[in-house]
Amino acid sequence: MIPDDLNPAQKEAVSHEGGPLLVLAPAGSGKTRVVISRLLYLFDRHGWADDRILTVTFTRKAARELVHRISRVRPSSRPTWVGTFHSVAARMLREHAEKVPLPREFTIIDGADQKQMIKDLLARIGVSEKEADPKSIQGRIGKWKTSGISPEEALASSFGPFRLQSELYGAYQESLRLQGALDFDDLLLTLVRCLEQNREIRETYQNQFEHILVDEYQDTNALQEKILRLLSRDRQNVTVVGDDDQSIYHFRGAEVGHILSFPREYPGARQVVLTVNYRSTRPIVSAASAMISSALSRYRKEMVSTGRTGDPVLLRRLDSEWAEARFVAQSIQKKVSEGSMFRDQAVLFRMNVQAQPFVKTFSDMGIPFQTRGAVEGFFNRREVRDLLAYLRLSVNPLDLTSLGRILNVPPRGLGDKAREKLEAFSRSAPASARELLERLSLDLAGKSRDSARALATDLEEAERKARQGEGPSAILQFWIGRTGYESWLSESEDSDSGKGRPDNLRELVRMGERFESGWTPQNGRTPTGVFLEELALTQEDPGETGESPDRVSLLTIHQAKGLEFRHVYLAGAEEDILPMRSRDKMDIEEERRLFYVAMTRARESLAITWCLTRQLFGRTDSSRPSRFLLDLPGEVVAGDRPVLDARPSSLRRQTAGAVSGQSGHAFRLPSPVHTLSRNGPSSSTGEVTGPGPIRPEWVGRKVIHPRFGTGRVEEAHGEGGDLELAIRFDGLGIRRLLERYANLRVEG
DNA sequence: GGCTTGCGCCGCCCG
DNA sequence: GGCGCAAGCC
Ligand SMILES: Nc1ncnc2c1ncn2[C@@H]1O[C@H](COP(=O)(O)OP(=O)(O)OP(=O)(O)O)[C@@H](O)[C@H]1O
Numbered sequence: 001m002i003p004d005d006l007n008p009a010q011k012e013a014v015s016h017e018g019g020p021l022l023v024l025a026p027a028g029s030g031k032t033r034v035v036i037s038r039l040l041y042l043f044d045r046h047g048w049a050d051d052r053i054l055t056v057t058f059t060r061k062a063a064r065e066l067v068h069r070i071s072r073v074r075p076s077s078r079p080t081w082v083g084t085f086h087s088v089a090a091r092m093l094r095e096h097a098e099k100v101p102l103p104r105e106f107t108i109i110d111g112a113d114q115k116q117m118i119k120d121l122l123a124r125i126g127v128s129e130k131e132a133d134p135k136s137i138q139g140r141i142g143k144w145k146t147s148g149i150s151p152e153e154a155l156a157s158s159f160g161p162f163r164l165q166s167e168l169y170g171a172y173q174e175s176l177r178l179q180g181a182l183d184f185d186d187l188l189l190t191l192v193r194c195l196e197q198n199r200e201i202r203e204t205y206q207n208q209f210e211h212i213l214v215d216e217y218q219d220t221n222a223l224q225e226k227i228l229r230l231l232s233r234d235r236q237n238v239t240v241v242g243d244d245d246q247s248i249y250h251f252r253g254a255e256v257g258h259i260l261s262f263p264r265e266y267p268g269a270r271q272v273v274l275t276v277n278y279r280s281t282r283p284i285v286s287a288a289s290a291m292i293s294s295a296l297s298r299y300r301k302e303m304v305s306t307g308r309t310g311d312p313v314l315l316r317r318l319d320s321e322w323a324e325a326r327f328v329a330q331s332i333q334k335k336v337s338e339g340s341m342f343r344d345q346a347v348l349f350r351m352n353v354q355a356q357p358f359v360k361t362f363s364d365m366g367i368p369f370q371t372r373g374a375v376e377g378f379f380n381r382r383e384v385r386d387l388l389a390y391l392r393l394s395v396n397p398l399d400l401t402s403l404g405r406i407l408n409v410p411p412r413g414l415g416d417k418a419r420e421k422l423e424a425f426s427r428s429a430p431a432s433a434r435e436l437l438e439r440l441s442l443d444l445a446g447k448s449r450d451s452a453r454a455l456a457t458d459l460e461e462a463e464r465k466a467r468q469g470e471g472p473s474a475i476l477q478f479w480i481g482r483t484g485y486e487s488w489l490s491e492s493e494d495s496d497s498g499k500g501r502p503d504n505l506r507e508l509v510r511m512g513e514r515f516e517s518g519w520t521p522q523n524g525r526t527p528t529g530v531f532l533e534e535l536a537l538t539q540e541d542p543g544e545t546g547e548s549p550d551r552v553s554l555l556t557i558h559q560a561k562g563l564e565f566r567h568v569y570l571a572g573a574e575e576d577i578l579p580m581r582s583r584d585k586m587d588i589e590e591e592r593r594l595f596y597v598a599m600t601r602a603r604e605s606l607a608i609t610w611c612l613t614r615q616l617f618g619r620t621d622s623s624r625p626s627r628f629l630l631d632l633p634g635e636v637v638a639g640d641r642p643v644l645d646a647r648p649s650s651l652r653r654q655t656a657g658a659v660s661g662q663s664g665h666a667f668r669l670p671s672p673v674h675t676l677s678r679n680g681p682s683s684s685t686g687e688v689t690g691p692g693p694i695r696p697e698w699v700g701r702k703v704i705h706p707r708f709g710t711g712r713v714e715e716a717h718g719e720g721g722d723l724e725l726a727i728r729f730d731g732l733g734i735r736r737l738l739e740r741y742a743n744l745r746v747e748g
Numbered sequence: 749g750g751c752t753t754g755c756g757c758c759g760c761c762c763g
Numbered sequence: 764g765g766c767g768c769a770a771g772c773c
Contacts, residue, residue: 059763086763111762129768184763252762351760408749415749448749537763558761580760594761617759618764 001044003037006030013272014038015045016239020266023241024259026303027288027600028279031241032062032562035215036069038239042211043077054081054209054231056088058216060538062562063087081209085224086184087537089191093182094525096201100194103180105529107396108536112380114138114183117401121171124423132164140165141172145185146221146253148192178430180398188223195230205231216562217242217262221253235266244299245292246597248558250590260299275302277600279564281310283636284606288599291631295592313599313632314607315639317625321354321572324609325361328569331607332367332552335567342368344566346553348598350578352376353616354571355554362552371554379539383489383501384508388535390479391472394462395529397432410488412451418444434459458482471519472531473512480505515542557598568602570595573610573626573642595628610642703727703744 002014010030013023014037025031039055042048057063063082071078081088090108097104109117118134118141140162144154151170158166176182182190195202212232214220217240220228232238240262247256263269277285285305292298318324332345347358352373362369378384386409389402407422408414418440425431425439434456441452458479465475480486489501512531519527534542553565557578572578578598579591599606610625625642701713703725711727725744 084763187763249762251760353760411750413749417749539763556761577760590761615764 001041006033006037007274007276009272009274010034010037013239013274014041016270016272019236019268019270020262021239022259022262022266022269022271023239023274024243024271024299024301025241025274026243026277026301027246027597028277028285028564029274029303030276030278031243031274032066032215034274035213035239035241036066039066039079039213040070040074040077043074043079046210048210050078051080052208052210053079054088054212055079055083056085056212056214056228057082058084058219058562060084060087060540062215084537085220085227086187089187089227090533090537092191092201092205093187093194096194096198099198099201100190102182102190103396103398104524105180105396105526107179107181107392107399107402108187108533109176109181109183109401110536110539111138111184112385113401116405117172117175118168120401120404121168121175125171127164132168137165137168141169142185143253144169145189146223148189148223148226178398178426179400180396181401185223188221188227192223192226192230195227202230206233209237211237211239214238214240215242216246218244218247218256218259219249219254220258221249221255225255225258236268238266243301245295245301245593246561246600248561248590248594248597250587273301275304277303277305279603280305280600280606281308281604282306283310283312284599284602286636287313287606287632288596290633290636291599291628292592292596294631295596296589311605312636312638314605315629315632315637315642316607316609317640317642318609318611319613321357321611321614322361324571324611325357327609328358328571328607329361329365329367331569332567333365335605340566342550342552343548345569346555346560346563346565346567346601347569347571348555348557348560348601349571350557350580350594352556354577358554358571362554368549368551369554370549370551372556372559373554375541376539378504378507379535381501381504383485383504387476387479387485387505387508388532390462390483391475391528392532393433393459394466394475394479395526395532397434397459397463400426400433400436403433403436407455410483410485412455412483413446413448414440414451414455418448418452434463466526466528469526471512471516471527473509473516475528476505476509476512480509511541557594560601561597564601564603566603567605568598568607570598570606570608572614573608573629574614574623575626576623577614578626578628592628595626607639698725701746703746 002011006014007030010033013021013034016038023031023034035055039053042053043050055063055066057066060083063084067079067082083091093100093102093106094104097106115134115138118137119129122129122132122134144151144166151166151173154162154166154169176186195205209231212228214228219242228238228240229235240259242259244256244259247254247259250256263271280288282305285303289303316327318327328347332342335345336342347355349355355371355373359369359371359374361367379388386406389399389405392399392402393406403422404419407419421443422436422440425436431439437452437456437459441449441456444452462475462478465478486502486505489505515531515534516527519530521527522530531542534540553560555563573595575581578595579586579588599608608629610629611623613620614623615621629642698713702710703713704710714726
């Protein structure tokens with residue numbers, strides 16, 4: 001019943017009875033393993049049916065994986081309540097749609113739809129996007145929702161610039177309601193309200209769930225915490241598992257306080273501590289422990305390795321992001337030639353744009369890879385979003401945002417005029433898309449009239465198809481045929497931006513087909529409805545089988561959470577990237593945790609790279625090594641030294657070679673106190689001069705930059721190609737640039 | 749009404 | 764370097 005190879009602490013956690021349980025443990029210590037074993041244990045021990053335990057995972061992929069692993073160990077059982085808080089909420093809300101009340105086929109909208117709606121609302125009240133930035137409004141609404149603040153409450157307590165935001169919040173909610181739509185936060189918020197207010201529904205679930213397990217508990221937000229409490233029986237039948245050092249979603253409202261105060265908040269809680277990192281070799285464990293031990297305000301945990309030896313953590317400095325990609329590509333090929341698979345390896349980075357050089361380089365060198373960014377790119381293609389809007393409308397005819405999107409796409413004579421009329425109708429008397437279109441046709445003449453009528457008829461047919469259970473592929477085909485979308489695309493296809501658009505349509509249809517072939521009927525749900533929900537909740541191909549082909553993974557660190565790879569390459573360990581400099585504030589502690597999460601994904605080998613220069617948004621800047629590199633103990637790293645060094649690169653390479661040695665000779669890095677942490681990266685404001693000869697003759701010169709315009713040199717150091725200037729540009733503040741890349745014109 | 753063109757704006761992390 | 768949007772032309 002309990003796997004023999006678990007250690008005593010793990011076994012204790014798995015078999016704990018009576019009262020809430022917290023497993024607070026470091027990376028790779030087998031927390032997820034404990035969740036799975038405990039799930040199986042509880043089913044066996046108590047003979048509970050498949051739907052009596054709720055397991056909450058952080059991603060849907062983790063949920064799939066968990067179900068898969070369970071069915072492998074015990075083919076007879078297939079837990080039916082496994083998912084993210086969002087998907088669990090969506091499911092519960094649909095089960096009780098009439099009582100909430102919500103239309104059963106409510107639409108789940110993503111961030112992009114959300115932004116579009118806010119833009120539409122701003123346009124409606126005649127406020128320009130300069131006066132009110134849609135993105136910050138979106139963010140504000142999200143914060144209000146996560147704090148459980150209603151539009152009325154927001155309005156009552158806001159003043160000044162927040163006034164408009166809170167008014168918009170109200171309008172936005174009303175618009176969602178009329179359209180039968182929920183955004184991500186609404187899924188949680190609506191469920192919280194429903195459970196709070198409806199005792200019957202609450203008790204149904206409390207009775208149903210004998211136990212609730214939550215993985216990655218450190219990254220739950222306030223609403224998710226409320227849901228957990230509401231679903232539990234007096235906070236007793238709950239197991240939570242997590243690591244405060246791996247809390248990396250503060251930016252979207254997660255609060256590490258939930259895990260830290262669990263023992264206080266959940267009466268009688270038992271806490272189990274795991275300390276052995278089974279995942280990684282000793283050097284990786286040591287390096288990661290050292291780097292996280294400098295974190296502030298953490299729950300101090302021990303992390304010990306199994307003693308498994310391995311190569312030191314390889315540090316590598318490169319000239320540019322292209323050199324970085326080439327270096328990683330070569331390392332990957334080397335590992336493959338030594339017997340590893342491509343799928344054993346992953347490249348991790350802080351932000352998606354960093355994937356680009358890797359994508360190009362890997363393609364050129366014939367290295368198979370997969371990126372989430374490409375998938376996202378696909379779903380953000382205009383033609384894909386258009387077609388999905390048609391599909392959404394077929395399932396939920398109240399979805400006027402989708403109607404607005406496709407009203408005149410392809411062009412059918414329903415332009416701005418028609419749109420205005422439609423707006424007016426829907427405001428005076430809310431109605432379905434079809435009703436509105438019929439109404440509109442009465443108000444138009446000629447071709448436009450016919451178009452509106454035809455669209456209404458088509459819509460009716462599509463709705464019927466969806467209701468009768470036709471799958472997404474058939475309905476997509478129907479719309480492609482009816483609208484002539486494909487031929488419109490090929491006609492209007494201009495040289496580059498239209499490339500491959502028809503292919504994307506076909507790919508979308510194929511996705512639908514794949515989904516249908518794996519679809520098993522669920523009570524009361526239509527396949528097209530489920531397809532759309534899967535899409536909304538994952539932004540992933542719902543037809544994806546879950547088998548992993550032999551490809552290298554290109555992932556952001558956030559995406560890599562909870563995963564492990566034999567070989568990991570952490571790219572872009574640079575100031576302003578990791579840690580990332582954000583416009584408003586930098587949460588250096590969260591950045592440190594990100595670095596820690598990245599390192600601890602590696603089982604056997606870890607290489608960390610940084611670049612001297614990097615092209616971001618079309619301009620080349622000099623880059624400095626991440627301050628976090630200085631926290632890695634010299635005994636467990638090899639390779640280049642992360643110091644800010646302005647000497648010519650030829651010289652630098654010689655020195656580095658002499659120090660590092662190829663075969664992994666350990667060396668001791670200078671103590672951080674005496675080097676970078678005092679006058680290096682932490683002073684990215686630019687007052688401090690970096691090493692290298694100072695070049696006073698440059699200071700005070702006026703220069704012209706092709707982008708930034710005129711500026712004055714404030715500081716200069718370094719020679720030849722490594723001459724670095726700190727220039728104060730009018731209105732832009734100080735920028736540090738390498739003279740050789742900056743294309744400067746010097747005046748006077 | 750529909751299409752082109754040029755300009756401004758941005759820059760993250762996500763269910 | 765790429766996208767969305769407003770202006771301006773057919
Ligand atoms: N008792 C054990 N003996 C051997 N290997 C184990 C044991 N427990 C866990 N492992 C292995 O250690 C690795 C990490 O386990 P798991 O993913 O469950 O850790 P985790 O604590 O959830 O990690 P993280 O928090 O970093 O995501 C897995 O490969 C797992 O199979």
